[in-house]
Amino acid sequence: MAHISEEAVKRMTRLIGDAEKARCKVDKLRSMTSKLDELEIDREAEIFKAMADPCRLTILSLLREGEMCGCEIMIGVDRPQSSTSHHLSILKDAGLIKERKDGRWSKYRLSEGAVIEMLNLVKLMRETKHD
Amino acid sequence: MAHISEEAVKRMTRLIGDAEKARCKVDKLRSMTSKLDELEIDREAEIFKAMADPCRLTILSLLREGEMCGCEIMIGVDRPQSSTSHHLSILKDAGLIKERKDGRWSKYRLSEGAVIEMLNLVKLMRETKHD
DNA sequence: TTTATATATCGAAAATGGTTGATACAAATT
DNA sequence: AATTTGTATCAACCATTTTCGATATATAAA
Secondary structure, eight states: OOOOOHHHHHHHHHHHSOHHHHHHHHHHHHHHHHTSOHHHHHHHHHHHHHHSSHHHHHHHHHHTTOOEEHHHHHHHHTOOHHHHHHHHHHHHHTTSEEEEEETTEEEEEEOSSTHHHHHHHHHHHHHSOOO | OOOOOHHHHHHHHHHHSOHHHHHHHHHHHHHHHHTSOHHHHHHHHHHHHHHSSHHHHHHHHHHTTOOEEHHHHHHHHTOOHHHHHHHHHHHHHTTSEEEEEETTEEEEEEOSSTHHHHHHHHHHHHHSOOO
16 A cells, blocks of 8 residues: 655665665565554654643652642642643643542542653653763 | 742632641642752653654654664655654654764664663553543 | 632744755765 | 765744633632
């Protein structure tokens, strides 16, 4: 199904010499990516996007201490209410946090599962020396 | 050092009643976040940002198969050369991939360490049912 | 039912990020 | 030296995201 552009084959032929092998190689490269489900990739990007903001990382860090309501989080991150609420909804939509309504309050907590591991992992990566 | 806004204390006092405890609670919330080094948070956000794009996730997925040069990657992701190069430099700046010059080619590979674990983790998170 | 308060949403401006053709640069071949 | 080719950079445009005051909604207390 991966449509093989002749330009790519030509370029690959220059790279490795043999035209037949080149076509094969292009085909392999294309099939490696076309096999990936676009929706799945987008979903993974959504998760990373949700974590790709300093304010939201701070919120996640706060929630490691336990459940908190929106106004506590707002005080913790020291941002306007509308901004805090916006970030919370992004985290919620991505599935990283869960919301529980309690009277006039919304209480938030980290989702079970891999969120904490992810935070630990990125800390590890940050601390790793570049080589 | 965390400057305690009186507005926050007032709000917290309304929440939990006692003014002294409120001041204490606000102080605790603020210190939880002010303790976080802004540079470290930004660095972690940079890592997540680098992974927060479908094309870059596809590149990382390609590189799981092994080292590749830029033009192979370009064919794999089926994007213009300038676009591919741009994404590669973001991944490199974030420390997720390493570059090795080889004649007129730049060859890229995944950085050792937690990158693969990160990709495995996000796959896990994506597959996890929302509750 | 009026008031107070926690949260969500709106709207518009500012900032950031992605795309892509054109061009510059670098290394190798002729 | 001239040409080819892989890669990086530039600049302009477009799309998305962030920010934040203003406003709306919802729940509870008075």
